[in-house]
Amino acid sequence: MEAVCIGAVTVMALLEQSVFSLQVIYARRKYSVAPPATSGPPAFERIFRAQANCSEYFPIFITALWTSGVFFSEGASALCGLFYLYGRLRYFWGYAQSPQGRLAPLYFSAQILWLLIGFSSLGVFFSFCRIYLNLDLVHMLCSVLGFV
Amino acid sequence: MEAVCIGAVTVMALLEQSVFSLQVIYARRKYSVAPPATSGPPAFERIFRAQANCSEYFPIFITALWTSGVFFSEGASALCGLFYLYGRLRYFWGYAQSPQGRLAPLYFSAQILWLLIGFSSLGVFFSFCRIYLNLDLVHMLCSVLGFV
């Protein structure tokens, strides 16, 4: 119940993904591409692939967001989550316009995702040391750096 | 451990998704479409797309189900989850028969998903107000409506 910031980012991610799905439906109508076909004019294929790519990364993002939020830091994860969603929004609109337009925001989102995966790894590693080796690395680090 | 109803719906979702995956394997054999090809007779492509669409929405559904279950109401979420899974079952069999057959259950599932996303949003918003603004909107609403 206390992971409300991560919950808020999760809701935003759900809404963003819903908007992308609606865009594919509009593009299917606009370019007359009836299901189950997934190929058509380049403009349709770009929107279709943009949504497919965002969908593919959605579970990875949500998993990294929560693992990082639970084991590392709620605030840092929520902030990264907001940046990721912003990057994905720019990626979708960039890709809808041209294949080149997707690149910059794609690299940005990928970097944020790596950050979340890095936070998750650190968080799990620290928890592991604390629970199984009785070794509080975070506290030790703070002591060494003179924060405590 | 207390979110056992959401857990039960999650298990049903996993089983349903497994059944859909098996259907694609059977269709690959029946219509002789060997991997990595994903195109073939329309009957195969419909089953392939039906499963792909359900897979695509699976993480969105699970995320909305748990966010809504944790932050809003376990019972309401579990009930919506059951309706969603029923809609997806009808969607899969409808799409396997004809592109038209997928439409009604698709709209039904989409509406249930919107409901779950709406519950998630409300739940997170109420939790946010309670934790950060010390404002119990649910209690206030009940008071105003004369329930308390």
Added chain:
Amino acid sequence: MEAVCIGAVTVMALLEQSVFSLQVIYARRKYSVAPPATSGPPAFERIFRAQANCSEYFPIFITALWTSGVFFSEGASALCGLFYLYGRLRYFWGYAQSPQGRLAPLYFSAQILWLLIGFSSLGVFFSFCRIYLNLDLVHMLCSVLGFV
């Protein structure tokens, strides 16, 4: 915070999925298949489909891993998770070499996934009996088998 073993498997799954995504990017460059196209030489299509298949099963795996870990047993789920990730690694490299090469590790991963779904079902069923029927089946089973 105590589900640190499941957390560790989750982090490994995220890293594995990231590696597969990078492989598709390398294959796109190597075989000159610029997005949004997804078809090209068979060697590219195999890598593309291998990654797509792993991505498709990623949310199912993560959901089964956590449901099984929370409701059944953390240790058993984490162990299954490790086997699943190893199977997926062999599947990816096998598929990259030939369509035949994917079969053995695919069946292996699928069996592990069924095990995780089975554990989840049992775990949810036992929790359900304990909470709603006040019936501790695990304790009863241990008594019958003479473990308690």
